[in-house]
Amino acid sequence: MITKFYERLSNDLTQLLENLIDHNVTIEVGEAPINQIFKVHSYILQSRSTYFKKKFDETPFNENYIKKLKISNISAKMFNFIIKYIYGGTISLENLEISIIFGLLIASLELDLDELVEHFQTHLVTNNASWLKLNFAQVLQTSYHKNLEIIRSFCNNIISKHPNIIFESDNFNSLPENVLISIIELDDLQLEEDKIWDYVIQWGRAKNPTFPTNLNEWTSDNFLTLKTTLKDCFPHIRYFNISSEKVVEKFYPYQQLFEPKLWSDINIKFLAPNKPISATILPPRKIISSTLPSRTTLIPFDIISNEHALEISSWIDRKETPYTAENNPYEFELLVRGSRDGFDVKNIYEICDKVSKTVIVLKVEGTREIIGGYNPLEIRNNIYRQYFYSKDSFIFSLKTENLKNSIVSRVKNFNSAIYYNPSRSYLDFGSALNLRGNLITRKKSYCGTANYEKQIRSNEDEFSVKEFEIFKISLLK
Known part of the structure; x- marks a missing residue:
């Protein structure tokens, strides 16, 4: 030993x-x-x-x-x-x-x-x-x-599932050739072949910015130059997995880019499908469904809107401008709803025990305010009153008909960011958002000023809630 x-x-x-x-x-x-x-x-x-x-x-x-x-x-x-x-x-x-x-x-x-x-x-x-x-x-x-x-x-896994993240990005035309090739050769790229062709042509034309905008004005030299630009990309296009209508629409305007034998084989394949050809036929891509994966998900919101969710997502990543439905990286999974699961704080500890990265939203009774907080830490049901460290937690008040702009307040005292006290049914964001007991029957919750940057309510009056929800925040798959 x-x-x-x-x-x-x-x-x-x-x-x-x-x-x-x-x-x-x-x-x-x-x-x-x-x-x-x-x-x-x-x-x-x-x-x-x-x-x-x-x-x-x-x-x-x-x-x-x-x-x-x-x-x-x-x-x-x-x-x-x-x-x-x-x-x-x-x-x-x-x-x-x-x-x-x-x-x-x-x-x-x-x-x-x-x-x-x-x-x-x-x-x-x-x-x-x-x-x-x-x-x-x-x-x-x-x-x-x-x-x-x-x-x-x-990266390849993300691109395969959400190709628009790269093809529709502002940086697409500046991708290095080896990166573009590595993408278009992916077997499970969730994009129709004719659209892949369009993007490859777009990339090639961007490399030759002096070409006329109107394709009808192109010279033979223009086509030859583009053919040279894209010569290493072309072998990865799956020409024989495109419908005959798309061949006419997409390929015919660019037929000068094709080698004569390949162009002949493409035409033979669609005019006489059973006749043998010499070109290599690459297998079709493994498209999961005819509808490509979306960057958005249906979210079971009752209190907040999708716009609110995008705003909260942007705060999690400290973005200055809110995400859009197309670039939001997060999904919200409903864990607790007061009207469904009960309004006592102890239910939060029991249902969310050992769950991290949660957002709680509360509709304040009588004021139409929507307030809440983001907690990146695990919720702990087995401890005796304790403050926990976090530099990423924040609380907020969301824009409503009574509030012109949303307010976000980030933790400033990292050591006192989150307070757990399951035995007394207390759950606090520092001392800035304090939840007490039964949230609907006890008017004991309140918003203070300590440990976070700013107040999210105009006063420190105790309140009860009309409804509350807790969501688990996770990356879109």
Whole structure:
């Protein structure tokens, strides 16, 4: 039996980095004026990274027996995080912004740290899928690095199910050719073949902006240039899975783009379907249904509207403008409704125990106000009164006929963001939205001012509710 003392080893090596004993390498990281010099040990770095082994082999020692390197495309902040991993083998992503984690992924690729690359990919896909969707164009282009299989699979899955996320994006025409090809070769791309043809032509024409807008004004040279532009895309079009009507509508205007033999085979296939042809017939795409998946879902709202839901979704991701039905990444699953499940707060704890990422909305009795809050934490039914940390929770008052604009109030005291007290039927967002007992029969709930940025009601009067709902927020599948 082998006993492994990895924790002690990690601590000792981390101390070696901090104490700078016998360093023989200095690395200047970042660009002036925020660059930083790191003093490190070549034998540790080159044993952990092929990038550093190659760099050290190429770099001679100076007269002081020190090797000097410069890395300008990685920030000092990120390199400090990575160098601690190299020495101690530990990382902590807690409280890091998602953009920083994504930047660390790119830096780890640069430095050939395969273990970190896999870890960051898994973390982002598992915990930050909505951010990846919001920054999809950037993520997609990055995903085609050979070592980003997890991110690439994530992107391909989204594109297959929701092709408009890329084909209708503002960045479509600027996609690199290899990215476009990787998309149109997907067997399960949920898009009719004639529309794929249209997008490929659109992309090719965008690469040749001087062409006449009117196709009838094109010269033979224009068609030849476009044919050359798209030569590597054409093999992935499934020409024989398009109806004869679409062939006439889509292909005939561009027949000069086709090789003579392929054009002949396309015509033969639709004029004499049983006659053999020499062209390769690619299998049809695996379209799930004739109706493509929608970016919207039917939501069982009673208190709020779809517009309210889009507004709440945008607040979750800190978007300045609300999502639309087409780009909203979230769905709302109804968990609790007061008129159906009871109005006592203890029912919330019982039904929603261990459920995270919830939104509660309440219709205030007698005022027509709609207020609520977003709780990213697990609801806990087995604890004795306790505050919990969150930097992402918020409370709100939604726009109604009596309120001109919605109000969102984010947590400012992270340590007192959420308060659970199941034994007394209390559920609080700090002290800013406080739910007490039976919400319909007891007029004891109230909105205060502590721990969140602003009040969501004009007063702190106690209130009861006419109805309330709780939704589980999750990413659209």
